Amino acid sequence: MNLPEGFDQNDIAVIGMSGAFPGAENIDEFWNMLLKGGSGIRDLSDDELQQAGISKELYQQPNYVKRAAPMAGAKYFDPAFFGYSDAEAELMDPQHRVFMQHVWWALENAGYIPDQIEDAVGIYAGCSLNRYMLNSLEINTETFDVVEFQKMLASEKDYLTTRVAYKLNLRGPAINVQSACSTSLVATQLAALSLQTYQCDVAICGGVTIHVPHAAGYMYCDGLIYSPDGHCRPFGTDANGTMFGDGVGVVVLKRLEDAMAANDRIWAVIKGAAVNNDGRDKVGFTAPSAGGQAEVISLATELAGIQPQQLHFIETHGTGTKMGDPIELAGLKMAFSDAAEHEQPFCALGALKSNIGHLDAAAGIAALIKTILIVHHRQIPPSVCWENATPSIEDKHSPFFFNHEVINHQPDQTLYAGVSSFGVGGTNAHVVLSSPPSQPQPPATQATDLTLLLHSARSTEALIEGCNRIQEFAARHPEQLADMAFTLWRHRPHYLHRTFSLFEKGTALQERDQDSVQTDGRLAFAFPGQGVQYPGMLAELYQRQNDCRTAFDHCMKILQQLTGRDFKAVIFGTQDITDTADVQVTLFVAEYVLARTLMASGIQPDYMIGHSLGEYAAACLAGVMSLEDTLAMVVTRGQVMAGAAPGAMVIVLTDRTTLSKLLTGSLTIAVENTAGNYVVSGTEADVTALINQLEQDQIKCIRLTNHHAFHSAAMDSVLDQFRAGIEHVHFNAPTISLISATSGFEGEPFISADYWVYHLRNTVHFYSVIQELRDQNISTVLEVGPGSSIASLIKQSEFNGTMTAITTVPSEKHQQQSWPHFARALARLWCRGLAVDFQAAGLITGGHKITLPGYAFEQREFWKAKAIGRRIQATKLAEAQVSQHRLMPKDARNDLDHSIVAVWEKVLGKQQISIDDDFFNLGGDSVSALLLIDQMSRATGLEFRHSAIFEHHTIRHLVDHLGEKTEHNAIVVRLNQTETGTPVFCLGGVKYYQPLADSLSGRHPVYAIFTHKEIAVVHHKHPIDFTLQTLIDAYAGAIQRQTNRSDIIIAGLSFGGLMALDVANQLNRNGFDIRKVIMFDSFIDSSHQLSVRKFLLDYLDRIQQHGFFSYSSQKLLELWKQYRRRLKTAAGTPAAVSGSEQQVKAFSQLAELYHIDGKHYPFEVLLFRALNRYIRFGKVAKPDYGFGEAVEGKLSVVDIPADHLELINDHHIGVVQEAIDRFLGDRL
Structure with a gap:
């Protein structure tokens, strides 16, 4: 197309922007602050500093400066929108999180559906040092396992642009740029060059900086670049240092001819952009060079095709340092040497850092956005802190000046402005902008007397907030209602959560229906x-x-x-x-x-x-x-x-049985509307008689107006x-x-x-x-x-x-509202996921694309506390937590489901996960899948293939496809959230040990271990085809996978206590250093009468823990009596023996697996005895329960006034805990 005079094919249009800066959450607030000469640098209270994690000892030091330039929203993110889990979001560099959201908003501002752009979109950007990682994460570079790898992915600054390209499906160049303070303006030059060489059709450029600790002051040190008082005064006689701040800026670029052909909104035009480096032409690596800066300014101006004297404004790098400002001013004068003899200064200077501080990697993009707004609005905001400007700037021969008030330029005047950004290390960038060419803007589309606005979001909360923002915009711009309707329908994505607004003659109707897309539902007329x-x-x-x-x-x-x-x-x-x-x-x-x-x-x-x-x-x-x-x-x-023939009909509201008794003569059911709504037909006389009877019986009825049956x-x-x-x-x-x-x-x-x-x-x-x-x-x-x-x-x-x-x-009563009613019906259908052509329906009658408020992300805080050590970080991420305060998922079928659900919730950072939830729909990806596999293996003791998650996306399918692995492996379940102290492993069950775990919380991590093989045997789902050694190996292997500590405690109830002794021996042979074992009412055959019966009660109780069936103690005794009677009256097992009796036999067989003969246990043992015996349970034959000769260490016996099943419940756990504390005293 033919471009207007003064523009050519190398010109680049700015078509969209987004940003957040100190004191300004968006571009509009930023511009208003600048026009008022405001500042986002502010004082900090002691409370704010303490909340930021700054110690009182630090901020009370005399050289601690209690001022900062923080950006609002730095801690907040909407992970679900971008397909991240909460756990990933918490690890991710907040600079990446914030930048991703602003890229979305900038593309929306440009009129695009961000992740549905068909053109090749490039992205060039950079961020500052990841202080979040340094402050809040600790990566173990020695082991560098999957946990550490995930931290690295979330923290590496190189992934800033590629992460966005992946999430938004951008297929042009995705280049991470790093040149210190000039990063984001260099990114702008590269983006423009990429467009000029047709490497992409749309280019995104930007930068972001977030400091951690956030909203904190700093220690002033004489000789560094920091300001001693928290103020930044560029080019002032009292300039004494800079002030750093947070910010993010994103700009969307397009070739000018393409933008004009597409009728895009053009904010400004990049006429020229250049980048160079100082080389060695300076006093030191961190020092600037006047010559290098002058060269880059001159080159950019020449590329723009203009003379320096045509520039109306230059946004300086202006750091407010005693070295930097004079050198930059010298460079400017060199670049303007040919225009130095003007009688009047003609080029205003700006120094944004006086308003918002130095934004490091985002400084250049912030300056660019300010300058874009200047040429767009044709206004130059007032300078800040120029009361003591350097005399050499405003002498009579200088082309430069500072304006103390807003300068307004003529609407028909082409405004030229430059932006400088100079990085530590010498990489300099300069961009020359012009005001956009005049575009014949079509008048706002005339709205009809009814306007429909469609709203959608990826969550209910975001939907409500987004709808409110749009309605507020409509209230401020009622003349744009029709264009708003068109833009929302054609140029915004249609997500699953939807609602709509109706405006009648510019006034919003009160009704607003909200619904979600029915992905598996269908429609009937x-x-x-x-x-x-x-x-x-x-x-x-x-x-x-x-x-x-x-x-x-x-x-x-x-x-x-x-x-x-x-x-x-x-x-x-x-x-x-x-x-x-x-x-x-x-x-x-x-x-x-x-x-x-x-x-x-x-x-x-x-x-x-x-x-x-x-x-x-x-x-x-x-x-x-x-x-x-x-x-x-x-x-x-x-x-x-x-x-x-004439007749009558009546609606009767009753059940069919009652109605049938009343049907006499010609009366018959003509219509069955519902189970309690019928229409009866008959002659006039019969229907009248029926109505009389119904009224007498107080049954509601309604006579119809028709005159036929x-x-x-x-x-x-x-x-x-x-x-x-x-x-x-x-x-x-x-x-x-x-x-x-x-x-x-x-x-x-x-x-x-x-x-x-x-x-x-x-x-x-x-x-x-x-x-x-x-x-x-x-x-x-x-x-x-x-x-x-x-x-x-x-x-x-x-x-x-x-x-x-x-x-x-509508019905006849409301027929005057037919058109709004029809519009509401179609909008409700759209809300439920149907494709509706609102233009064909006559509800959206054309319009133009306009700029609307961006997507209302459902932002939540994701901010890790300061790092407290590698091991704790890894443990927090890995552990599968179970406590009495955490409800088992309602659809969990067993403890294995429960344990895996806990791991998923921890790894993904989500609560209330169902066993049917899809891992990838929950925000999982290939990296978190590796982490999940590792943590599931640790938590359960089972070996999961790395491809398991990709083959089976839900917990149900994952567990169902484990096959026989769960029969032989021991399952480990974490029972409390304690992270330090000697771990305690309890064998042979889960829920029974919960009171013990709670009592030891804060001092000892407590785990419970069980095997499905045992459970299958006692539930008569599997014969005993294993030995005691099989169980010992399973328990020992699970403990070795769970912990790296050698000085652990092993405990067990009843048969689990016997197992604890042998498992401890096995682990010590494998290099552990176990010295203490705790046994709850465990004994060997020779110490009690009727010992097999005791094991029966024990194992029935353990099976009850797993939810298979429930028996009271009295029922167990009756079951035992019935079983003994049958054994006495029949040879062998009766042919029709019940399932419960088969289980009794299995319990006995399991108990008989254990033999103590010839064994020796070199441990100290704490044995709890239950004093209350069941009726006819048998007397204690040996007070030490038969362990005196086998236990080589000290055997301590503690009696508890409880029965076997109540030994460590909530009523007696206090006494148990005191005894354990004394027993473990040398380990505490």
Whole structure:
């Protein structure tokens, strides 16, 4: 295209921006602050410093400066929007998080749907040092396992641009730029160059800096560049240092000719941009060079095709340092040497750092955005702190000056401005901008008297906030309503959570419906029956909607040919429509025309149903009959039914049984609407008598206004006449699924004259139709006709919670609101996920793309506390926590599910995860999958293949596909959240040990271990095909995988205590240093009478923990008695032995696995004995329970006044805890 004079093909348009800076959360606030000469640098209170983690000892030192330039929102992020888990978000550099959100907003500002851009989009940007990692994370570079790898991915500054490119599907160059303070302006030059060389069609440039600790002061040190008082005074005689701040800026660029061709909003034009380095032309590495700066300014100006004297403004780098400012001023004078003899200064200087501090990597983009706003608005904001400006700037020969007030330039004047940014190390950048070419802006689209605004978001909270922002914008700019509607529909993404706003004559209507897309639901059109019609029922829609007029006029033409009558006068007249023949014709026309209007608006049903007469509209629209034949059928039907014997009908609200007892004489059920809503037909006398009886019985009823007994024997006399009138009709198979409300017809419904004759005479079973809709997964029912009769029936039914009914045309009472009602219906359909062509519907009638508020991210704080050590960080991420305060997921089937759910929640940083939740839908990715595999293995003792998560995305499928692994491996469950102290491992169960874990919380991590093999045996799901050594190996292996500590404690209840001794021996042979074991009421056979029975009770209790069944102690005794009696009366096991008795046998076999003969245990042992014995349990034969000879260390015995199953419950845990504290005293 031909570009305006003064512009060429190398020019680059700025088409979108976003940013947040000290004192300004967005671009508008930033500009307003600058115009007022405001500052985002502020004082900090002691409370703020303490909240930032600054110690009192530090901030009370005399050289600590309590001032900062913080950016709002630095800690906040919407991870779900970008597909991250909460855990990943907390690890990620906040600079990356903030930058990603502002890239989204900048692209929205440019008029794009950010992740749906077809053009090649490049991105060039950089960030500052990741102080968040240094302050809050600690990466173990020695082991560098998957935990550390994930931290590295989240922290590495090189991934700033590629992370955005991945999440937003940007396919142009994604280049991370690092040149210290000049980073983001260098990124701008590279982005412009990429466009000029056609490496991309849209380019994003920017930078971000966030300091950690956030919103904290700093220690002033003489000789460094920091300001001693927290003020930055560039080019002032009192300049004494700079002040650092936080900020983010993003700018979207496009070739000027492309931007103008697309009618993009152009903020400014980049005319020239250059980058160089000082080399060695300076006193030191960190020092600037006047020569280098002058060269880059001159080159950029030359590339812009202008002379220095044409520049109206230059935004300086201006750090406020005694070295930097004089050198920069010297460089400027060198670059303007040819223009130095002007009589009056002509180029205003700006120094943004006096307003917001030095933003390091974001300094250049902040300066660029300020300058873009200057050339766009043609205003130069006042300078700050120029009361003591360096005299050499404003001498009579200088081309430069500082303005103390806003300078306004003429609207028709092309404004040129430069931006400088100079980095430590000598990389210099300069960009020359001009005001945009004049674009003929179309006037705001004239809004109709009804405007529909569509809103969507990825969460309910974001939806509400976003809708509020748009409505606030509409209140400020009512003249842009039509363009707002167009932009929201065409240039914003349509997410799953949706709502809408209606404006009538510029005023927002109070109603706002909110819904979520039904991804697996379907739509049904429902056509109501006779009785809902009224005069003028389509009048407003006919006036406003082209497709409605077309379909209506076509029907009128056919009816004129069929009857010679003008039904338009009947439908749009003022007289009530009561004649049966007219009622049926007019109602069919209304429903058919309304359906055609909806279909022309892109709404296509999956099913169609009709209530009595409504089936004619459904069948016609499904292609069963032509429109001409259907109108002829309806005309004939209405005429013959009008000639039938008089009768009456009444709605009765009761159950069918009660109603059936009242049906006498001619009375019959004509319609079954729901399980408690019926319509009865009969003679006038019989119906009157029924009504009297119903009123006497206090049963609610409503008499209908019609004068015939439809769907009853009263119609028998007209059936032949009707058949004769429709025999010529050709019927086809339906092209849209139909559901018949007429049961009992022998044959295929809808496609024969016989069906329609049968349909006229017999009962309408509409309730069964509603049931079938639910069976067919219909989630939305659209009532296509006047009123809400069908919607009311669905709301009365038990399916109200699973199906949503939407009406399209109001009842007669509200007919003046037909157009808003229709608009609301289509908007509600869109909210439920249907594709609606609002332009075809006449609701969005064109418009222009405009700039609207950006997406309202659902931002939550993600900010880790200061690092407290590698091991603790890794433990926090890895552990699977279970406590009495944490509810097991309602769908967890067992402790393995429970344990894995806990790991998923920790790794992904989410709560209430279901075993059917998809890992990748929860924000997981390939890296977190590796971490998850590692942590699941640690938590459960099972070996998971690295591909497991990619093959089985849910916990249910993952566990189900573990196969036999779970039978032989021991499962480890963390019972408290303690991170330090000697770990305690409890064998043989889970829930029983929870009170113990709680009592040791804060001093000892407590784990519970069990094997599914044992559980399967005692539940009689598996024979004993393993040895005691198999269990010992499983327990020992699980403990070795769980901990690196050698000085652990092992404990066990009953048989678990016996196992604890052997497991401790095994671990010591493997290099552990276990010296103490705790046993809860464990003993060997020779120490008690009836010891096998004791193990029976023990194992039944353990199985009860796993939720298989529940027995009281008394029931266990009765079970034992029954089993012993049977053993005494039969040889061997009875043939019909019960499952419970088989379990008793299994318990006995497990107990007999253990033998103490010849074993020695070199440990100290704490043995708790339960003093309360069960009835007939047997006396204690050996006070030491048989361990005296086997235990080589000290054996301490503590008696607890409890029975075996209550030994460590909440009632006795205090005594148990004191004994354990004494026993472990040398370890505490």
